Structure formats: structure tokens, C-alpha cells
Amino acid sequence: EVQLVQSGAEMKKPGESLTISCEGSGYTFTSKWISWVRQMPGKGLEWMGRIDPRDSYTNYNPSFRGHVSMSVDTSIDTAYLQWTSLKAADSAMYFCARSGGVSENWFDSWGQGTLVTVSS
Amino acid sequence: DIQMTQSPSSLSASIGDRVTITCQANQDISNYLNWYQQKPGEAPKLLVYGASNLQTGVPSRFSGNGSATDFSFTISNLQPEDFATYYCHQYDDLPLTFGGGTKVEVK
Numbered sequence: 001e002v003q004l005v006q007s008g009a010e011m012k013k014p015g016e017s018l019t020i021s022c023e024g025s026g027y028t029f030t031s032k033w034i035s036w037v038r039q040m041p042g043k044g045l046e047w048m049g050r051i052d053p054r055d056s057y058t059n060y061n062p063s064f065r066g067h068v069s070m071s072v073d074t075s076i077d078t079a080y081l082q083w084t085s086l087k088a089a090d091s092a093m094y095f096c097a098r099s100g101g102v103s104e105n106w107f108d109s110w111g112q113g114t115l116v117t118v119s120s
Numbered sequence: 121d122i123q124m125t126q127s128p129s130s131l132s133a134s135i136g137d138r139v140t141i142t143c144q145a146n147q148d149i150s151n152y153l154n155w156y157q158q159k160p161g162e163a164p165k166l167l168v169y170g171a172s173n174l175q176t177g178v179p180s181r182f183s184g185n186g187s188a189t190d191f192s193f194t195i196s197n198l199q200p201e202d203f204a205t206y207y208c209h210q211y212d213d214l215p216l217t218f219g220g221g222t223k224v225e226v227k
Contacts, residue, residue: 035216037164045156045164045207047216061215095163105211106154108175110163 002026004034004096004111011117012086020114022079022096029077030054032098035107036070036081040092050099051079086118122147122210126219132227137198141222143191143208152212155184155193158221159204167206168193198224 007021035050049060051070097107123146151171156164166175168184181196208219
């Protein structure tokens with residue numbers, strides 16, 4: 001069974017750094033891209049960007065580029081989303097999701113979500 | 121960015137109803153359009169990919185149609201478990217973008 005399991009909820013202060021994770025299992029981790037999707041409270045879905053675990057090639061949504069970074073550790077089949085300086089506006093639910101290549105760019109498996117709360 | 125306009129933003133329906141949601145792109149995206157269902161407190165779930173292909177395990181009462189700029193998503197016989205929010209999602213170009221969502225509520 002394909003699974004993406006995300007790290008637990010986080011409560012942080014503005015200016016702090018944070019890394020959340022997404023561990024894949026039940027499939028060959030390097031065969032699928034991992035995307036990150038933000039959902040602010042009561043709002044819709046926003047694609048933040050994606051990473052190819054084969055070579056760590058990334059595509060970022062310009063709206064998020066420079067504020068977050070994505071990485072992977074293929075030795076433990078895990079993808080990461082990182083912030084160096086959080087803002088209150090980063091408070092949201094963050095999902096990881098896997099997709100195939102350019103011609104199969106649908107999210108067929110999702111993590112359970114990581115709730116990030118940023119407050120002073 | 122490709123803008124996806126989804127309508128309606130919400131609708132009320134009864135068990136057994138036929139429900140249709142539309143999604144319009146502001147440029148031609150061929151058939152590069154997916155539909156997801158999200159229930160409160162849960163991750164989204166893929167229902168339809170490539171505009172009209174039903175994901176494995178998804179009931180046949182769900183269907184998708186359309187191409188270019190105009191797409192539709194239909195639930196033919198609404199069931200209690202179908203009350204949720206539905207999103208369209210284009211993958212023709214980066215950044216990938218979603219529609220604003222349609223909340224299907226109990227009438």
C-alpha cells in the first residue's frame with residue numbers, strides 16, 4: 001500500500017526555522033515527484049512546488065520561491081519542506097503529495113497533512 | 121499563471137440528486153485537468169485525472185468531461201459520503217493551479 005506519512009503538528013514563533021517531513025512507503029520513492037500543497041484555514045489548495053527525488057531537481061511556485069526550500073533524503077525515502085524564518089502568515093496545513101512525470105501530473109497519494117501554527 | 125474558475129462555490133443537494141460542477145481555465149489546457157474530493161480534516165483524494173479518467177477504486181457515479189478551457193464534473197446519484205468539497209486542478213503549465221473549490225452541502 002502506498003503511503004505518505006508526514007511529521008506532526010508544529011507550533012513556532014515568528015522568525016524561527018522549521019523543517020517538516022514526508023516519508024514515502026509502498027513504492028519506489030525515486031519514481032515519483034513529491035509536491036507540497038498549502039491550505040490556509042478555511043481556504044483552498046495552493047501548489048508550492050515539487051521535487052524530483054532522483055536528482056533533487058525542483059520547481060517552485062514563484063509565490064513561494066525564496067521563502068521555502070524543498071529537499072529529499074533518498075536513503076530514508078523522505079522529503080522535506082523547510083523555512084528559515086517563519087511568519088504568522090505561514091500558519092496553515094501543509095500536505096505532501098506524489099505525482100508521476102510531466103504527462104502524469106496528478107496527485108494520486110497524499111500525506112495526512114502537517115499543521116503549522118506560527119504565533120508570538 | 122493559469123487561472124481556474126470553479127462554479128458554483130457551494131451548492132445544496134439531496135441524496136440521489138445529480139450534481140454538476142464546472143471549471144473554466146483562462147487558456148487552453150487540453151485535457152490536463154484533475155478533480156479531487158476533500159472532506160473536513162482529511163487530505164484531498166484523487167477522483168478523476170486527465171479530464172475524464174476515473175481513478176482506480178472510485179465509484180462510477182463520479183465522472184469528468186471537457187477539454188481546452190471548459191470542464192465539468194458530475195456526481196450522478198449523490199450519496200451521503202459525497203458531501204465534501206471538490207477541487208479542479210490543471211497541470212498544463214507551471215505553476216500548477218487549483219480551482220477555488222465547490223462545497224457540496226446537504227439540502
